[in-house]
Amino acid sequence: MQVPQIRAATFDDEDALGHLDRVTWSTLHSVQERPRQPYEPFFNERYGPRDHLVAELAGTVVGYVRVVRPTPLACNGHVRQIQGLAVADEARGTGVARALLRAAQDEARRRGARRLTLRVLGHNTPARKLYESEGFVVEGVLPGEFLLDGAYVDDVLMGRRL
Numbered sequence: 202m203q204v205p206q207i208r209a210a211t212f213d214d215e216d217a218l219g220h221l222d223r224v225t226w227s228t229l230h231s232v233q234e235r236p237r238q239p240y241e242p243f244f245n246e247r248y249g250p251r252d253h254l255v256a257e258l259a260g261t262v263v264g265y266v267r268v269v270r271p272t273p274l275a276c277n278g279h280v281r282q283i284q285g286l287a288v289a290d291e292a293r294g295t296g297v298a299r300a301l302l303r304a305a306q307d308e309a310r311r312r313g314a315r316r317l318t319l320r321v322l323g324h325n326t327p328a329r330k331l332y333e334s335e336g337f338v339v340e341g342v343l344p345g346e347f348l349l350d351g352a353y354v355d356d357v358l359m360g361r362r363l
């Protein structure tokens with residue numbers, strides 16, 4: 202099995218990451234509307250390449266993780282939050298997300314963070330299992346926070362110390 206290569210994103214990843222985001226969209230993990238043309242740019246004023254790590258298999262982009270500061274407050278500066286994680290369908294189940302998550306933890310530590318948090322939908326079993334296996338614990342639940350495909354879905358807050 203190939204080992205995914207993890208690297209910092211660059212502006213050249215715009216098309217590949219935009220495409221990946223669109224083809225992996227589903228209500229299992231997204232609370233945004235299904236992307237429609239004209240598509241929003243992947244990178245924008247809020248989220249730039251420096252907020253993303255990219256996974257490649259044989260030179261092809263197959264996944265990314267977005268890690269940002271949850272707020273600009275100085276008193277919140279020791280926290281980073283995962284605000285996006287996706288792996289291409291054909292590359293799933295081969296350890297790509299785990300490699301991205303571990304690299305994200307290393308990078309957050311390198312930038313001085315002491316805590317890493319995230320939000321995951323209650324019905325997203327693959328992601329929840331992944332996060333639990335990487336040491337994240339449930340720190341709160343917003344019950345029935347989102348109405349998706351006719352069902353109320355919990356918003357689960359998870360975090361871990363770095």
Ligand SMILES: CC(C)(COP(=O)(O)OP(=O)(O)OC[C@H]1O[C@@H](n2cnc3c(N)ncnc32)[C@H](O)[C@@H]1OP(=O)(O)O)[C@@H](O)C(=O)NCCC(=O)NCCS
Nearest residue numbers: 230286287288293294295296297298299321327328330331
């Ligand atoms: C969740 C997601 C990122 C996992 O990516 P992946 O590369 O397939 O995950 P990995 O191969 O690294 O698997 C790592 C662990 O995740 C868990 N996992 C992954 N897929 C799973 C599945 N279908 N069912 C249950 N657990 C699963 C397992 O604990 C697995 O460890 P194991 O292989 O030792 O059992 C991927 O399914 C995805 O892109 N989903 C859509 C986007 C999404 O849900 N993002 C998270 C938003 S909060």
